Amino acid sequence: MREDDLRESQNIDDRRGQGGGGGFSVGRGGLGIGTIIILGLISWALGINPAVLINGAQMVAGGNSGYVSQPPPGRTGTPNDRTGIFVAKILGETEDVWSQILPAQAGRAYENPKLVLFSGATASACGTAQTATGPFYCPNDRRVYLDTAFFQDMKRRFGGGGDFAYAYVIAHEVGHHVQNLLGILSKVQALQRGGRDRATANAVSVRTELMADCFAGVWANKMNQRHANIDDTDVQQAVAAATAIGDDRLQRQSSGVVVPDSFTHGSSAQRVRWLTTGLKTGSMKSCDTFAAETP
Numbered sequence: 494m495r496e497d498d499l500r501e502s503q504n505i506d507d508r509r510g511q512g513g514g515g516g517f518s519v520g521r522g523g524l525g526i527g528t529i530i531i532l533g534l535i536s537w538a539l540g541i542n543p544a545v546l547i548n549g550a551q552m553v554a555g556g557n558s559g560y561v562s563q564p565p566p567g568r569t570g571t572p573n574d575r576t577g578i579f580v581a582k583i584l585g586e587t588e589d590v591w592s593q594i595l596p597a598q599a600g601r602a603y604e605n606p607k608l609v610l611f612s613g614a615t616a617s618a619c620g621t622a623q624t625a626t627g628p629f630y631c632p633n634d635r636r637v638y639l640d641t642a643f644f645q646d647m648k649r650r651f652g653g654g655g656d657f658a659y660a661y662v663i664a665h666e667v668g669h670h671v672q673n674l675l676g677i678l679s680k681v682q683a684l685q686r687g688g689r690d691r692a693t694a695n696a697v698s699v700r701t702e703l704m705a706d707c708f709a710g711v712w713a714n715k716m717n718q719r720h721a722n723i724d725d726t727d728v729q730q731a732v733a734a735a736t737a738i739g740d741d742r743l744q745r746q747s748s749g750v751v752v753p754d755s756f757t758h759g760s761s762a763q764r765v766r767w768l769t770t771g772l773k774t775g776s777m778k779s780c781d782t783f784a785a786e787t788p
């Protein structure tokens with residue numbers, strides 16, 4: 494794969510080197526006992542139900558909604574190191590391609606996601622991102638989270654890797670962002686929260702993941718049209734990656750933690766099939782994994 498022609502995205506939030514996700518505080522909502530006593534005294538004096546005052550005060554204080562902890566800002570823009578530049582180029586190409594094909598194929602404008610590069614751990618609006626989590630997309634803050642150690646991990650554990658395989662991983666996460674823009678992720682989450690059994694929830698998850706694989710293929714098709722920069726070997730490497738890697742986990746919005754589940758990403762054969770479908774057709778229509786009887 495050649496990357497020289499690809500434009501570097503500015504939408505990188507580089508938090509590498511910040512270490513273990515420290516440096517930010519998680520606050521506790523709720524009111525101090527002193528406030529409650531004072532509100533009690535006021536309500537006694539005014540003859541108002543104290544619950545009304547306490548609720549009002551909690552709304553002002555942010556209540557118990559457990560506000561999202563804010564990580565320190567990373568370096569924004571384009572990184573200078575080799576891996577950082579590579580990621581910025583792939584992200585830039587996803588921006589250029591999707592801003593063309595999403596309006597053309599789905600009648601919707603594309604909005605660029607941010608990509609957070611981190612090492613160790615960092616905060617996300619879907620819970621703590623950790624190296625062990627693998628790359629993931631968080632719909633709550635519209636960010637892709639990526640620890641580039643994952644690429645080394647792919648190389649070491651699966652004896653492969655290769656630039657296009659790494660690009661496919663990023664494109665898959667961007668595929669989830671496209672699903673988010675199309676309202677697919679919120680429907681999926683509603684389905685999974687709807688008290689269905691675990692098997693149904695898994696089946697829904699598998700179709701969602703396979704669609705992201707297919708979208709990654711569609712992106713690669715268009716990139717190759719624009720730059721003629723991938724060949725059969727690259728595609729074989731990406732297919733090998735699709736076969737081998739464990740996928741990210743859809744973040745559970747309700748719990749805000751990652752729930753590892755090895756049965757929610759589709760079989761190797763399914764992943765290869767949907768990646769190559771997108772790659773061959775370049776058409777989002779071909780990626781309707783929910784329409785297929787067996788995806």
Ligand SMILES: [Zn+2]
Pocket residue numbers: 665666669702705740741742
């Ligand atoms: Zn995924």
